[in-house]
Amino acid sequence: MLFYRAAVDLSHRTLNYVAGVIRRHRKTMRSLWRRLNPAQQALLVLVYLRKGETYAELGAGFGVSAATAWRYVEETVALLSARSPKLSQALRKAKRDGLHYLVLDGTLIRTDRIKADRPYFSGKHRVHGMNVQVIASPDGTILWTSGALPGKAHDLSAVRIWGILRALEQAGIVTLADKAYQGAEGPVLTPYKGKDKPESQKQANRAHAKLRGPGERANAQLKSWKILRKLRCSPSKAGHLCKAIAILQNHRVAQQAA
Numbered sequence: 200m201l202f203y204r205a206a207v208d209l210s211h212r213t214l215n216y217v218a219g220v221i222r223r224h225r226k227t228m229r230s231l232w233r234r235l236n237p238a239q240q241a242l243l244v245l246v247y248l249r250k251g252e253t254y255a256e257l258g259a260g261f262g263v264s265a266a267t268a269w270r271y272v273e274e275t276v277a278l279l280s281a282r283s284p285k286l287s288q289a290l291r292k293a294k295r296d297g298l299h300y301l302v303l304d305g306t307l308i309r310t311d312r313i314k315a316d317r318p319y320f321s322g323k324h325r326v327h328g329m330n331v332q333v334i335a336s337p338d339g340t341i342l343w344t345s346g347a348l349p350g351k352a353h354d355l356s357a358v359r360i361w362g363i364l365r366a367l368e369q370a371g372i373v374t375l376a377d378k379a380y381q382g383a384e385g386p387v388l389t390p391y392k393g394k395d396k397p398e399s400q401k402q403a404n405r406a407h408a409k410l411r412g413p414g415e416r417a418n419a420q421l422k423s424w425k426i427l428r429k430l431r432c433s434p435s436k437a438g439h440l441c442k443a444i445a446i447l448q449n450h451r452v453a454q455q456a457a
Contacts, residue, residue, distance in 0.1 A: 200259055207242075207249050212454045213447060217241035220278050234263050235271065243268060244275040248444060251425035276436075279443035286363065289334065289343035290370040301342065302335045302414025303363070303376040303387065305354040306421065308347065308437045309429045319434065321350035323379075329430075329437040330357050334374075335417035337410065340452065341445040344421075346438035354379040375411040420448050 218241040225237065235243065243261050246252055247268075252260075257268040284292070293301060307321050307328040319327045329347035332354070336342055345361045358364055358380065367374050368385035381389045390407050391400040421427055424444045430437060 202259070205250075205260075207246050209245055209249060209451065210454060213451050214238065214241050214245065216450050217245060217275065217279070217447070220282075221275060224274070224278055234267060235261060240271050240275065244272050245447075247272050248276075248424050248426050248440075248447070251428065253431070276439055276443045279446045280439040282446050283442035284343060286334075286343055286345075286361070286366050287370075290366060290372060293336065293342060293372060294370060296336075298336055298372070300337060300373040300375055300410070301367075302337065302339075302411050302417070303332065303358070303367075303374050303380065304335070304415050304418055305330055305332050305357060305379065306418040307331075307350055308427050308441070310434045310437075311429055311431060318349040318351045326350070329434050330354070331438060331441050332357050332361060332363060333417050333421070333441075334363070335414040337414050339413050339416035339420065341417045341420065341449055344438070344441040344445050347434065347441070349434075355382060358383065375407060375414070377411070421445065424448070 215238075218237040221237040221240050225233070233240070239261065243257055246260070247257055254265040254268045254272070257272075258265040261268065263271075307323075307326070308331055309326050309328040310319065311327075319329070321328055321330070328350040330350055330352045331347050332345040333341060334343045345357065345363070348357050348360065352360070364383055364385045364387065367387065371386065373386045373388060376383065376387050376389050378390055378392055380387055381392060383389070388407065390404040396404075421441060421444055424447075426440060427444065430440075
């Protein structure tokens, strides 16, 4: 096997943040010694999430077995995912921050493990994957991500399953969404549908898209972490991975703005 030096486009602040989470967990668990220290484990996990390398590649690069690399990733993703806010918490914070509206959008996390399972096939995207719902602020900051459902699930069905419509109505926050959410109850606003619409509806749709567009960049931010472009692990882990990456992405953006 050949070895080479490589880089990952993340800052030392992100590394220190993840290492701190791991260090506190080890202290709580009274873990006295491990093959990699917290900073090395944090770097291994960030490489996995950001670059999508396999466990065998990670193990070779960090001098541990593939099984150990897997355990490090599983542990850290669980720790980060646990820091993700509940839906009600995210909406309360949005109100406290004075956000005038939110953006709701679904994304499909592609997988390569379930070709024979029809429930995971998305007719919209023509690939197998997992459906994840994302709520973002108007500027694209990720506020909340849902768990994952099989890709066959329609976006409107997904928001009902996760109780998103009810939570938005209780919070009283206007939310913009695309045509896939037409028929949603509560304060969800979608574009007008159909051909030969009057000019007033066309103008309303253009304004809607202009307001919604920046918020939909949240999904692009998630998929800038290559692990989410095509999962090679169990599809059931898609939701936890999205939550963990949302925490890291928001921390990264906050540090860049500071």
